[in-house]
Amino acid sequence: MWVFFAKHPRLGIIFTALLPFLATLAALAIGAVMLILLGADPVEAYSALVEGAFGSQNALADTLVKATPLLLVALGICIAFRGGVINIGGEGQLVVGAVSATLVGLSFPDAPGWLLIPLALASGFLAGAVWGGIPGALKAYFNVNEILSTIMMNQIAVQGMNFLLRGLMIDPVQLEAASRIPQTARLAEAFDLPRLVPTRLHLGTGLAIIAAVLVFIFLWRTTVGYRIRAVGLNPKASRYAGIHVPRHIVLALLLSGAFAGLAGAVQVYGVHHRMFTDGSATGFTGSAGFNGIVVALFGQLHPLGAIPASFLFGALLVGANKLQRAMQVPSAFIIALNGLVVVFVVASDIWRRRWARQRVSETPEEVQSPKEAKVGV
Amino acid sequence: MNNSELVQTLASILLASAPLMIAVCGEIITERSGIVNLSLDGTMLMAAMTAFVVGLKADNIWVGLLAAMAVGALFAFIVAFGSIRLRQSMFAIGFVLTLLGDDLSAFLGQNYTRIPGPVVKHFAIPVLKDIPILGPIFFDQDAVVYFAFLLVGLTWLLLFRTQPGLRLRSAGERPEAAFARGVDVNRVRYLYAVLGGALVGIAGAAYSLDIKIGWSDGHTRGLGWIALAIVIFGGWSPVRGAVGAILFGATKALATFLQRTFPEVSVVAFNSLPWLLMIGVLLLVSSEVSERLIAIAPRAAQRPLRRMLRVSPPRALGATFVEERTS
Numbered sequence: 259m260w261v262f263f264a265k266h267p268r269l270g271i272i273f274t275a276l277l278p279f280l281a282t283l284a285a286l287a288i289g290a291v292m293l294i295l296l297g298a299d300p301v302e303a304y305s306a307l308v309e310g311a312f313g314s315q316n317a318l319a320d321t322l323v324k325a326t327p328l329l330l331v332a333l334g335i336c337i338a339f340r341g342g343v344i345n346i347g348g349e350g351q352l353v354v355g356a357v358s359a360t361l362v363g364l365s366f367p368d369a370p371g372w373l374l375i376p377l378a379l380a381s382g383f384l385a386g387a388v389w390g391g392i393p394g395a396l397k398a399y400f401n402v403n404e405i406l407s408t409i410m411m412n413q414i415a416v417q418g419m420n421f422l423l424r425g426l427m428i429d430p431v432q433l434e435a436a437s438r439i440p441q442t443a444r445l446a447e448a449f450d451l452p453r454l455v456p457t458r459l460h461l462g463t464g465l466a467i468i469a470a471v472l473v474f475i476f477l478w479r480t481t482v483g484y485r486i487r488a489v490g491l492n493p494k495a496s497r498y499a500g501i502h503v504p505r506h507i508v509l510a511l512l513l514s515g516a517f518a519g520l521a522g523a524v525q526v527y528g529v530h531h532r533m534f535t536d537g538s539a540t541g542f543t544g545s546a547g548f549n550g551i552v553v554a555l556f557g558q559l560h561p562l563g564a565i566p567a568s569f570l571f572g573a574l575l576v577g578a579n580k581l582q583r584a585m586q587v588p589s590a591f592i593i594a595l596n597g598l599v600v601v602f603v604v605a606s607d608i609w610r611r612r613w614a615r616q617r618v619s620e621t622p623e624e625v626q627s628p629k630e631a632k633v634g635v
Numbered sequence: 636m637n638n639s640e641l642v643q644t645l646a647s648i649l650l651a652s653a654p655l656m657i658a659v660c661g662e663i664i665t666e667r668s669g670i671v672n673l674s675l676d677g678t679m680l681m682a683a684m685t686a687f688v689v690g691l692k693a694d695n696i697w698v699g700l701l702a703a704m705a706v707g708a709l710f711a712f713i714v715a716f717g718s719i720r721l722r723q724s725m726f727a728i729g730f731v732l733t734l735l736g737d738d739l740s741a742f743l744g745q746n747y748t749r750i751p752g753p754v755v756k757h758f759a760i761p762v763l764k765d766i767p768i769l770g771p772i773f774f775d776q777d778a779v780v781y782f783a784f785l786l787v788g789l790t791w792l793l794l795f796r797t798q799p800g801l802r803l804r805s806a807g808e809r810p811e812a813a814f815a816r817g818v819d820v821n822r823v824r825y826l827y828a829v830l831g832g833a834l835v836g837i838a839g840a841a842y843s844l845d846i847k848i849g850w851s852d853g854h855t856r857g858l859g860w861i862a863l864a865i866v867i868f869g870g871w872s873p874v875r876g877a878v879g880a881i882l883f884g885a886t887k888a889l890a891t892f893l894q895r896t897f898p899e900v901s902v903v904a905f906n907s908l909p910w911l912l913m914i915g916v917l918l919l920v921s922s923e924v925s926e927r928l929i930a931i932a933p934r935a936a937q938r939p940l941r942r943m944l945r946v947s948p949p950r951a952l953g954a955t956f957v958e959e960r961t962s
Contacts (some may be wrong), residue, residue, distance in 0.1 A: 344726060346730065396914070396917075396918060400918050400924060402914070402917045402918055403867060403917065405673070405726070405863075406863060406864045406867065406913075406917060407914055407917060409860045409862075410864070410910045410911075410914050411914075413857065413907070413910045414910050414911065415905050417906045417907045417910075418907070426815065538853075548734060550732075551730070552731070555727065588742075588745055590741050590742035590745045591742060593738040593741055593742055594738055594739055594741075594742035594743075595736065597734060597735045597737075597738035597739055597742075598683050600731055600733055600734060600735065601731055604728070604731050605726065
């Protein structure tokens, strides 16, 4: 097959661009087999999925709403991976961002919305930055492996969230009730992000897309962004070129955490209007902190590529929910389907790069992509 | 806390850390050969689920254990194949497998949650169990504990006292040199990645069949990451790794104990304690911090201290080895 594309490079480029979508289709095909085994009609099931994701104005809006936190997290992941560091702490950063934004909203219930919303989003951004910056500093100055430290930070964030939501921040109504559901009071309605009525689409989606463009400009059109990428590609050469390597490692992880934190704040003000917990991080985040990594990989670690990637993932999440309700298949099937898509997309990326390498096989030295850059464990 | 209570606590700490010791040994073997299997958390979930379900269906613990080993080996093989043959980032593959293992175990095990199943029987070693204090702690235990200690010893022997162990370490330290000496580096890496993965599978099975009997969604979630951190803390040495695993078990026991003693202090502080400690430990072993601490110590103590505190990963850890083409 590669020989064919080597003769027709233009077809090859089109094929490469379509590869993630083909991979998704392949995953859905395996999902169809699983559906048959579960005794459901795959054609009917998948039309429910498409219908649920794109079928109506509301469905499309829901897809975009679902895509928003994924996109924001993915932007952060792009910065981190381009800087040669791996950030697996998206969940924790998202949680601290959401908690701090909620705190701001609860503290000033009488403030005007135009003032409070930006303030709250900024506080989420900053809290995420701190939560990402700590592993960054540990990595840059003490050589502590960032994969492990970000995981630890996730756990600590979840503990902190559970503590606050069961104690200080709990809804006074819940405090009276016997159930004591760990959630905060609903934030003042003046603080809701503007919505495109009658759908659930909120301003956060627009913000995320603007953020994607800004991250692209930052990484490819500014000096600091260039330095982060240089450090990611070759820290040694960067150091000889006079770049302060540790500082840029911290910056990459800090910004990465900041965007995850912003995602948390947007979820609170745009979707839930309160903070709640089920004891784990997933209850609030819906695993956006992890799925964002996959979205970033899907988008080839490019901020603009992350936009369609997050849209596709949002569609899958929303559509799969509809599928589950319509077909009465176990909810674990949806989880497995998502897992399959993730694996296939990453695998297709592997094939794409393999092919790209074969095209340039005359040059012996491989160019290391930042993802492959050696990580000191 | 009186004497027998203390003995009981110590015994339960050992029991709780035994599966971690097994997983740590497995991952040490894998990483010493140069491959990082980041999928530990997902592997253990899948293995725990498989061991329980297969064990239940076959009504035989051993069949369940074998199935768990096969699952662990398969996950490790995917990581090795992806990095060696497809030359992809083993971190990315491992991470995706973590997510997949989490999801897939929830899906496949959904009909088997919270039901009774086969259990590893308690097995006290005769004679030895009657030694005062030590007996009840070490020899009045489940088979998992004995296996864990045996495995630590065997891993150490394999790594540092046998020729295959030397080849294994050379593949992780200087693959080029090993290759020049006639070691088939990538074959060695496949072999020990799969072996290590199978051990991680045993660790997962130890949870669902013995320590935390049964299956529930996310049964062992988080423990794989702990094991990965302990591997680093242990400086890629099985003995130190075992100490790390026991220390972690002890911290958790301490957290529960403190919580009972000081109910007015927040639960959060104690629940976060193991994680904060892990970060502290990683900080201590992997940086100039340790070097500065050593410098304070008296000169005579500096060398042993340095040996104790400083660790360095296998030199070629996480780097793909490409054979030079003879053309």
